[in-house]
Amino acid sequence: MRTISRPFGQFGSRQQTLRASLEKDRLDWLLLTNATNIYYLTGFRGTAGVALIGQGGGVLWVDPRYTLQASEEARGVEVREERKGLALAAARWVSKHGKGRVGYEDSNLSVRSFEGFREMVGRGVRLVPSRGLVEELRVVKGEEEVAAISAAGKITADAFQEVLPEIRPGARESDLAAELEYRMRRKGAEGAAFEIIVASGARGAFPHARASGKLLEKCDLVIFDLGAIISGYAADMTRTLYLGKPGSRVRSLYKAVLGAQQRGLQALQEGVRVAGEVDAATRASLRRRGLARYFIHSTGHGVGLDIHESPRLGHGEKSLIKDGSVVTVEPGVYLEGLGGIRIEDTVHVTSAGVEILTPASKSDWILA
Ligand code: ZN
Numbered sequence: 073m074r075t076i077s078r079p080f081g082q083f084g085s086r087q088q089t090l091r092a093s094l095e096k097d098r099l100d101w102l103l104l105t106n107a108t109n110i111y112y113l114t115g116f117r118g119t120a121g122v123a124l125i126g127q128g129g130g131v132l133w134v135d136p137r138y139t140l141q142a143s144e145e146a147r148g149v150e151v152r153e154e155r156k157g158l159a160l161a162a163a164r165w166v167s168k169h170g171k172g173r174v175g176y177e178d179s180n181l182s183v184r185s186f187e188g189f190r191e192m193v194g195r196g197v198r199l200v201p202s203r204g205l206v207e208e209l210r211v212v213k214g215e216e217e218v219a220a221i222s223a224a225g226k227i228t229a230d231a232f233q234e235v236l237p238e239i240r241p242g243a244r245e246s247d248l249a250a251e252l253e254y255r256m257r258r259k260g261a262e263g264a265a266f267e268i269i270v271a272s273g274a275r276g277a278f279p280h281a282r283a284s285g286k287l288l289e290k291c292d293l294v295i296f297d298l299g300a301i302i303s304g305y306a307a308d309m310t311r312t313l314y315l316g317k318p319g320s321r322v323r324s325l326y327k328a329v330l331g332a333q334q335r336g337l338q339a340l341q342e343g344v345r346v347a348g349e350v351d352a353a354t355r356a357s358l359r360r361r362g363l364a365r366y367f368i369h370s371t372g373h374g375v376g377l378d379i380h381e382s383p384r385l386g387h388g389e390k391s392l393i394k395d396g397s398v399v400t401v402e403p404g405v406y407l408e409g410l411g412g413i414r415i416e417d418t419v420h421v422t423s424a425g426v427e428i429l430t431p432a433s434k435s436d437w438i439l440a
């Protein structure tokens with residue numbers, strides 16, 4: 073079964089952009105094995121497929137489970153069904169039609185598949201690691217992409233606000249996580265972008281604690297880290313609440329983290345575009361309060377089809393936060409015995425400044 077689709081809308085223009093990058097890197101074809109990159113470039117959302125895109129066109133190989141789906145979804149590539157090894161089918165195709173330099177996704181292709189591919193294409197074809205070429209294209213988001221992340225962010229914030237009344241001493245962390253996911257799905261999310269974190273009391277000192285069977289207790293700090301998916305695009309948001317009337321220590325810690333987050337957002341707003349400088353802004357803000365050593369991770373990361381993508385807003389990071397990218401700003405402090413405080417928003421960065429896409433309150437953090 074063969075179907076030929078014509079380049080179409082956003083997928084067609086992404087393939088054009090890719091072809092320009094391939095030309096710059098003197099590549100004739102790019103072998104795509106990363107399912108997320110294949111979705112980004114062709115619209116095919118199956119989890120198994122191999123594609124080749126080059127100046128001469130594009131081909132997508134799928135196994136029989138996906139033939140029909142690929143024929144309906146994929147744009148700008150010829151869909152071919154293959155029963156015996158997708159990468160090998162692509163290699164056979166290259167040995168027949170392709171010459172010159174073929175890029176491959178070195179951060180995704182297994183050594184075994186690479187060796188099989190190399191053997192099959194034979195001499196005359198030079199295989200070149202692509203070094204995240206498609207991931208680089210994905211950094212700057214188009215209008216449809218920002219709309220999807222924004223919708224995901226709104227659902228995330230709405231679900232959180234709705235569950236607020238259930239967040240009280242005696243509630244189980246894992247029940248709250250389940251409730252949040254249920255609400256996000258009921259509001260139209262395809263699912264949770266990652267396993268929802270609900271970490272209360274001392275457990276909050278582990279930045280990536282999973283929701284456990286622990287019951288929330290009075291005077292617990294509770295970290296909620298969640299995000300919905302819409303059309304494959306994720307949002308990422310963290311809020312921290314306090315159950316009871318906080319003492320001056322907890323109050324000043326919360327104020328410090330909120331201040332650090334605002335410093336990070338302000339840096340972006342003022343046009344700081346070097347990733348490491350945004351990280352430095354949040355870190356300096358915590359340092360002034362003597363809390364820098366409790367901030368044990370990066371300030372943020374890009375968000376899109378993957379929950380963690382380029383750029384990384386980390387210490388000394390030289391990469392640029394391009395206008396049109398979507399990133400998180402999420403400073404936190406983690407104190408053994410006391411717990412953790414993290415505040416995270418997903419934001420769209422443009423030449424006009426930053427727009428917050430996860431609009432849940434950060435000032436209503438005390439549930440007395
Ligand atoms: Zn998060």
Ligand code: ZN
Pocket residue numbers: 308373400402416
């Ligand atoms: Zn995050």
